[in-house]
Amino acid sequence: MPVTIDFVKSDGLVPAIIQDHRSGEVLMLGFMNAQSVDETQRSGEVVFFSRSRNKLWKKGESSGHVLKVREVLVDCDADALLVRVEPLGPGVCHEGYRSCFFRRLESTGNAIIVAEQTFAPSAVYAQPQEKKS
Amino acid sequence: MPVTIDFVKSDGLVPAIIQDHRSGEVLMLGFMNAQSVDETQRSGEVVFFSRSRNKLWKKGESSGHVLKVREVLVDCDADALLVRVEPLGPGVCHEGYRSCFFRRLESTGNAIIVAEQTFAPSAVYAQPQEKKS
Numbered sequence: 001m002p003v004t005i006d007f008v009k010s011d012g013l014v015p016a017i018i019q020d021h022r023s024g025e026v027l028m029l030g031f032m033n034a035q036s037v038d039e040t041q042r043s044g045e046v047v048f049f050s051r052s053r054n055k056l057w058k059k060g061e062s063s064g065h066v067l068k069v070r071e072v073l074v075d076c077d078a079d080a081l082l083v084r085v086e087p088l089g090p091g092v093c094h095e096g097y098r099s100c101f102f103r104r105l106e107s108t109g110n111a112i113i114v115a116e117q118t119f120a121p122s123a124v125y126a127q128p129q130e131k132k133s
Numbered sequence: 134m135p136v137t138i139d140f141v142k143s144d145g146l147v148p149a150i151i152q153d154h155r156s157g158e159v160l161m162l163g164f165m166n167a168q169s170v171d172e173t174q175r176s177g178e179v180v181f182f183s184r185s186r187n188k189l190w191k192k193g194e195s196s197g198h199v200l201k202v203r204e205v206l207v208d209c210d211a212d213a214l215l216v217r218v219e220p221l222g223p224g225v226c227h228e229g230y231r232s233c234f235f236r237r238l239e240s241t242g243n244a245i246i247v248a249e250q251t252f253a254p255s256a257v258y259a260q261p262q263e264k265k266s
Contacts, residue, residue, distance in 0.1 A: 003236065003244035009184060015148045015213075017159055024157025026150055029213040041240045051142060073234040074244055076226050080148075080162040082234040093209050101206040101215040103136065107174045111136035111207055 006079040007034060013049060014081055018092070021070040021084035027092045028100040030059070032081065044069050046083060063124045065089035090118040094125060139212040140167060146182060147214055151225070154203040154217035160225045161233040163192070165214065177202050179216060196257045198222035223251040227258060 005014060013031040020027055030048035032040065036056050039047040046067035050057035060066035067085040074081055091098040095117075102115035138147060146164040153160055163181035165173065169189050172180040179200035183190040193199035200218040207214055224231040228250075235248035 001244060002242055003238065005238075010143070015162055017150050017162060019159055026152055026159065026215050028208065029148055029150060041238075072238040073247070074236050074238045075161065075233040076228050076230075076235070077233075078244075080233075081238070082159050095209050097209075100208040100210075100213075102209070103207050105136065105138075105174075105205040105207045105214070109135055111134060111211075114206070 003074055003078055005034070005037065005074065005081075006077060009079050013051070014079055016046075016048065016081040016083050018046065018067060019082060019084050020087060022086070025099055026101060027067075027085070027087060027098070030057075037081070040069060040083070041072065046085060059092070060088065062126070063089065063094075065092060065124075067092070094121060096121045096124075136207055136211055138167070138170065138207065138214075139210060142212050146184070147212055149179075149181065149214040149216050151179065151200060152215060152217050153220060155219070158232055159234060160200075160218070160220060160231070163190075170214070173202060173216070174205065179218060192225070193221065195259070196222065196227075198225060198257075200225070222257075227254060229254045229257075 012033050016030050016032045018027045033049040036047045036049045046059045048057045066088045070084045070086055072081055072083050093100040096119050097115050098118045102113055103111040104114045105111050145166050149163050149165045151160045166182040169180045169182045179192045181190045199221045203217045203219055205214055205216050226233040229252050230248050231251045235246055236244040237247045238244055
């Protein structure tokens with residue numbers, strides 16, 4: 001049946017969870033507007049909307065670490081997406097990790113790194129990365 | 134090292150991905166404000182902030198389907214959380230599914246149900262559920 005994605009609650013955007021379709025690992029969370037959802041589905045590669053740069057942002061445009069879409073799921077309220085992907089390259093995080101969720105938040109307010117780096121950011125990114133989400 | 138969660142980008146909130154810590158299945162996405170993050174960590178059970186009701190919302194308060202926190206991860210920009218949980222009960226979705234992401238979004242704009250119901254909502258919820266996220 002037709003579904004209308006609810007872009008209203010997040011000011012024209014929906015959060016999009018990126019999950020490795022094989023391992024189940026959650027890799028990152030980005031936001032999409034209607035155009036980036038269309039572009040993601042049309043191209044088969046993840047395209048976010050960058051809130052800080054206020055424009056479409058194709059994941060992997062500078063690193064080559066493109067996210068190949070395997071399936072897009074929508075939640076019951078149609079206000080969040082789960083994009084199951086095949087990630088190209090050793091990791092999605094600009095800090096050199098496979099997943100952006102590489103730190104555990106302790107109840108003390110401290111964060112502890114719980115993953116190993118999988119690549120050197122300086123070898124992939126020519127310039128320091130802006131925050132994009 | 135200390136981490137400061139960035140509540141600014143989403144108007145005082147951060148998106149919180151809920152993942153089954155054993156199966157890796159992504160169960161739902163909710164939002165948290167600072168108070169609900171504190172309450173989640175203090176109680177060891179997931180507490181969201183409901184945007185539609187504008188107040189804290191303890192997951193499972195009516196259904197009993199509480200989400201027991203196993204670990205909380207924070208992303209590189211500290212503007213999204215990944216909460217790995219042990220879910221109590223047969224599912225988190227008020228429509229009777231284990232995960233709220235039970236529909237696949239096709240490029241046609243149609244959504245196709247790709248999961249089996251795991252419980253009858255009418256047996257769990259006394260009244261029709263409001264949208265909460």
